[in-house]
Amino acid sequence: MGGTQTEREEKVSLELSEEILQSMEVGMAFKDYNGRISSLDFHRASSYLVTASDDESIRLYEVTSGTCLKTINSKKYGVDLVCFTSHPTTVIYSSKNESLRLLSLHDNKYLRYFKGHHDRVVSLSLCSRKDCFISGSLDRTVLLWDQRAEKCQGLLRVQGRPAISYDDQGLVFAVAFGGFIRMFDARKYEKGPFEIFSVGGDMSDANVVKFSNDGSLILLTTADGHIHVLDSFRGTLLSTYNVTPVSCNSTLEASFSPEGMFVISGSGDGSIYAWSVRSGKEVASWRSATSDTGPPVIKWAPGSLMFATGSSELSFWIPDLSKLGSYVGRK
Numbered sequence: 001m002g003g004t005q006t007e008r009e010e011k012v013s014l015e016l017s018e019e020i021l022q023s024m025e026v027g028m029a030f031k032d033y034n035g036r037i038s039s040l041d042f043h044r045a046s047s048y049l050v051t052a053s054d055d056e057s058i059r060l061y062e063v064t065s066g067t068c069l070k071t072i073n074s075k076k077y078g079v080d081l082v083c084f085t086s087h088p089t090t091v092i093y094s095s096k097n098e099s100l101r102l103l104s105l106h107d108n109k110y111l112r113y114f115k116g117h118h119d120r121v122v123s124l125s126l127c128s129r130k131d132c133f134i135s136g137s138l139d140r141t142v143l144l145w146d147q148r149a150e151k152c153q154g155l156l157r158v159q160g161r162p163a164i165s166y167d168d169q170g171l172v173f174a175v176a177f178g179g180f181i182r183m184f185d186a187r188k189y190e191k192g193p194f195e196i197f198s199v200g201g202d203m204s205d206a207n208v209v210k211f212s213n214d215g216s217l218i219l220l221t222t223a224d225g226h227i228h229v230l231d232s233f234r235g236t237l238l239s240t241y242n243v244t245p246v247s248c249n250s251t252l253e254a255s256f257s258p259e260g261m262f263v264i265s266g267s268g269d270g271s272i273y274a275w276s277v278r279s280g281k282e283v284a285s286w287r288s289a290t291s292d293t294g295p296p297v298i299k300w301a302p303g304s305l306m307f308a309t310g311s312s313e314l315s316f317w318i319p320d321l322s323k324l325g326s327y328v329g330r331k
């Protein structure tokens with residue numbers, strides 16, 4: 001009567017609601033890490049996910065089947081941040097020092113070293129439009145790169161720890177530090193920011209800045225445990241959500257849901273929270289299932305009804321259809 005399981009799931013996935021969000025729970029977890037997961041990324045056009053961990057490993061997963069395809073160790077350099085390139089088995093990652101590397105996961109070969117930073121890289125974002133990326137470092141520089149060249153193509157100096165991100169089209173990038181978000185045209189960045197947005201006097205270290213998929217919203221997390229959501233065109237501060245602050249060695253990560261209606265975030269105590277962008281209200285929260293504290297890394301899967309978190313284990317969160325009133329009783 002209610003259609004097949006697949007049909008029901010497709011109906012649910014048409015629109016993420018508060019009820020569906022509240023029903024989400026861990027559907028699968030990988031607990032074989034020997035350190036905290038420091039970064040994770042979904043590939044935009046495939047079902048792959050990559051993680052970087054304090055156990056100095058980079059791991060590639062096929063999400064649909066829930067399998068770990070490959071583990072590559074970076075014992076010599078360590079590994080901190082990792083991002084997919086447009087190719088599903090090629091990543092850019094930062095080590096525990098200032099170096100950046102282009103790595104083929106297919107055959108574990110370094111394709112390029114990117115040299116320019118003089119301290120740890122704390123933010124990394126790839127352009128969807130071209131083979132470009134940007135990196136922000138504790139050396140108070142933001143460097144612009146072409147994946148085909150080992151030397152940077154541009155440099156911006158900042159006055160603090162930078163958080164950086166391209167928008168989904170790769171036409172604009174944001175640089176956040178010192179209580180402000182600066183918006184740059186990717187093609188004319190050397191002319192300086194075309195907009196500067198205030199986040200209401202929050203001067204604590206910028207951690208993560210991200211655009212919603214449609215580019216209309218932007219979020220910024222800070223070390224004091226604040227998640228600010230702004231209109232990315234007008235710069236209007238729409239909401240500020242508050243969680244437990246994080247230590248200077250941690251990063252508070254947050255993520256928009258695919259259609260931009262909700263924000264999910266970690267917290268300094270290891271919890272996860274979700275808010276409605278429209279109402280500004282908290283709609284769900286999950287206490288840490290592990291004993292470790294510190295904020296989990298967190299990302300929504302592109303175009304999917306799933307998000308992933310990384311702490312001492314990797315978890316995939318999906319809706320529990322049995323909890324949804326409109327689906328209970330259907331067979």
